Amino acid sequence: MLSPASAHGRVFALLSCKGGVGTTLLTVQLGRLLAERWPLSVLIVDWVHPFGDAALLLSTEDPHAHLGDLLRQPERLDSALLDSALLRPHPRLAVLAAAEIPNLPPALQLPTVQRLMALARERFDCILCDCGRQLHSPLLALMQDADRVMPVFQPTLAMIRDARRLLVTVMESGIEPERVLPVLNRMEPRHQAPLDLLEQVLGTRVQHRLPEHPDFAVPLSPSQGHPWPRSLVRLAATLARQPEPQDAPRGILQRWWRKQWRWNPPPS
Numbered sequence: 001m002l003s004p005a006s007a008h009g010r011v012f013a014l015l016s017c018k019g020g021v022g023t024t025l026l027t028v029q030l031g032r033l034l035a036e037r038w039p040l041s042v043l044i045v046d047w048v049h050p051f052g053d054a055a056l057l058l059s060t061e062d063p064h065a066h067l068g069d070l071l072r073q074p075e076r077l078d079s080a081l082l083d084s085a086l087l088r089p090h091p092r093l094a095v096l097a098a099a100e101i102p103n104l105p106p107a108l109q110l111p112t113v114q115r116l117m118a119l120a121r122e123r124f125d126c127i128l129c130d131c132g133r134q135l136h137s138p139l140l141a142l143m144q145d146a147d148r149v150m151p152v153f154q155p156t157l158a159m160i161r162d163a164r165r166l167l168v169t170v171m172e173s174g175i176e177p178e179r180v181l182p183v184l185n186r187m188e189p190r191h192q193a194p195l196d197l198l199e200q201v202l203g204t205r206v207q208h209r210l211p212e213h214p215d216f217a218v219p220l221s222p223s224q225g226h227p228w229p230r231s232l233v234r235l236a237a238t239l240a241r242q243p244e245p246q247d248a249p250r251g252i253l254q255r256w257w258r259k260q261w262r263w264n265p266p267p268s
């Protein structure tokens with residue numbers, strides 16, 4: 001499944017400085033983009049507990065198994081077991097759904113997490129981990145091994161304060177500043193002025209800014225020139241370490257891509 005260009009999949013750990021900051025939306029949209037337009041084989045792993053919802057945003061199917069099922073049977077954890085648990089919303093995009101509450105093992109075991117990530121790296125070009133707000137030691141270890149750690153925050157006072165706390169925790173755990181890619185979500189033009197101040201408070205440069213998406217009911221595509229998809233494409237290019245290919249898929253795949261920009265509310 002790996003493309004010839006990459007011997008090992010690259011891991012991106014996205015984490016929230018506060019609930020509702022946009023981490024899951026960013027994870028699933030980046031996953032779709034990298035799978036569809038670069039195109040890379042992408043795995044999304046939903047580590048959020050409880051109530052991870054990445055799979056819900058990507059597929060209407062119920063997974064056969066989820067993260068908790070895999071973590072509960074470390075001795076059986078191999079490629080086949082991983083494969084059997086994955087939902088596949090697109091030929092190059094797979095998602096490992098979050099653990100259901102009763103099934104999460106009492107303590108996440110570091111060797112099991114490492115085994116899972118090693119299997120994922122063997123099989124996929126990119127692994128996007130939605131880590132939510134979890135900073136317990138197995139997930140910090142996952143972040144220490146990740147190629148990029150991406151704290152997501154918004155420009156409100158409380159979120160900036162928590163983003164600062166989060167960044168300090170991440171750095172103190174031994175992750176070098178050059179691997180940390182802070183993402184400021186829902187940045188509106190009227191927030192442009194205090195960016196310098198904001199970076200001073202954070203103690204680091206804001207590497208990427210995503211604007212407010214006007215209305216998720218309206219399909220947007222990068223070719224329409226709206227700042228939100230254009231900004232997402234730039235972020236995806238940073239992660240992929242190459243610009244968007246000019247010969248990005250056309251025809252049916254492109255139509256699929258455009259359709260996927262539509263926000264699909266969960267079934268009521």
Ligand SMILES: Nc1ncnc2c1ncn2[C@@H]1O[C@H](COP(=O)(O)OP(=O)(O)OP(=O)(O)O)[C@@H](O)[C@H]1O
Pocket residue numbers: 016018019020021022023024025026048132185186210211212213214216
């Ligand atoms: N740039 C944006 N523009 C408009 N709406 C956004 C943007 N980013 C996120 N949202 C909206 O904010 C809400 C929360 O997003 P999301 O579920 O991704 O956050 P989260 O950080 O994963 O939350 P949780 O803490 O519940 O896991 C969603 O309704 C999402 O559509």
Ligand SMILES: [Mg+2]
Pocket residue numbers: 023024025048053132
């Ligand atoms: Mg979330």
